[in-house]
Each structure stands twice: as C-alpha cells, then as structure tokens.
Amino acid sequence: MTKASNEISFxxxxxxxxxxxxxxxxxxxxxxxxxxxxxxSSRMVGWAMNNSHDKNIxxxxxxxxxxxxxxxxxxxxxxxxxxxxxxxxxxxxxxKLLNFKDVFWDPSES
DNA sequence: TGGTTGACGTGGT
DNA sequence: GACCACGCCAACC
Numbered sequence: 001m002t003k004a005s006n007e008i009s010f011x012x013x014x015x016x017x018x019x020x021x022x023x024x025x026x027x028x029x030x031x032x033x034x035x036x037x038x039x040x041s042s043r044m045v046g047w048a049m050n051n052s053h054d055k056n057i058x059x060x061x062x063x064x065x066x067x068x069x070x071x072x073x074x075x076x077x078x079x080x081x082x083x084x085x086x087x088x089x090x091x092x093x094x095x096k097l098l099n100f101k102d103v104f105w106d107p108s109e110s
Numbered sequence: 111t112g113g114t115t116g117a118c119g120t121g122g123t
Numbered sequence: 124g125a126c127c128a129c130g131c132c133a134a135c136c
Contacts, residue, residue, distance in 0.1 A: 010133060029118055033131095039119085040131040046117035047134070064118060071117030 010036070014048035017107045021061045024088045025105035026097065028065050035107040046071065060084040067100025 017032045029045040038044060049059040049071060060081040064070045072081040072095060082092055091098045 030120095033118080038132065041133065042118040043116050043131070044118095044133055047115085049117055051134095059117080062117075065120095069117090074117055 010038075010044055011048040011051050014045050015052055015055055015057050018049070018052070018057050018059060018062055020107065020110050021058060021105055024090075025103050026061045026063055026067075026085070026090070026100065027105050027107060029062060030065055031104075031106055032062065050074065058084075061088075063097060063100065067097035069095045069097070 013036045014032055017027075017035055021027055029042040030039065032045045033039050033042040036045075045062070049057065049062060052059050059071065060075070062071070069081050069085075069092075072078055075081045077083075082095070085097070086092065090103060097103075
C-alpha cells in the first residue's frame with residue numbers, strides 16, 4: 001500500500017491532542033510535540049494548527065511556551081483568540097496569558 | 111529532487 | 124529578565 005489513508009498524518013496527531021484539551025485549560029506547542037515524540041519539532045504543531053482551520057480544532061487553547069498568543073494573527077479575528085480564552089476564565093496582559101502556569105495542561109496527564 | 115517555510119524551543123550572551 | 128542565533132523536522136512548491 002502506498003501511503004494508505006489508514007496512516008494518520010502528523011497533523012492528525014496534533015488535532016487529537018488539541019481536542020483532548022479540557023475546557024479552561026491550555027497547552028503549548030512543545031508539550032504537544034513532545035507528546036507526539038517530536039519534541040524538537042514544535043514548529044510542526046503550529047503548522048498542523050494552520051491546517052486545522054477546516055477542522056473543529058480549538059487551536060486557541062494552544063499557546064507558545066511563555067503563554068503568548070503568537071498564533072492570534074492567524075485567526076479570523078485578531079482578538080478572537082483572546083476572547084475565547086477569556087471566556088474560559090483566563091486573564092491576559094495584552095497578548096500574554098497571566099495565569100498560564102495555573103491553567104497549563106499536559107497531554108501526557110490525560 | 112531539492113530548497114524554503116513555519117502559530118517553537120533551547121541555549122548563550 | 125530580555126534579546127539574539129541556531130536547531131528541529133515534516134509538509135509544501
């Protein structure tokens with residue numbers, strides 16, 4: 001079989017993890033990448049999010065290691081990402097997630 | 111086939 | 124604590 005559709009792409013893996021993020025929690029690209037076994041390829045996670053636009057992926061729950069909404073520019077609304085997170089009880093200082101450490105969720109804990 | 115990209119992370123200064 | 128440079132690896136053109 002040449003590239004059977006049975007094989008799940010790296011993106012699919014990312015989607016599964018992001019979908020498992022509990023409401024009111026957030027995670028980082030590195031945490032997802034590490035969970036997938038590609039800790040050094042944290043960039044790939046963000047790329048997968050770019051493909052997740054067609055899916056129902058809560059990519060707004062994924063931030064960088066400092067809790068900064070680096071991906072907000074890729075949302076249909078720049079403030080949408082912050083709005084969604086604020087709606088879940090998160091607090092921000094500009095684009096920086098204040099209670100990031102408190103709401104951080106590790107995929108390996110699932 | 112090869113080179114570039116990319117919503118990051120880590121280490122060093 | 125902030126800024127700069129390098130590395131990572133899969134997907135895209």
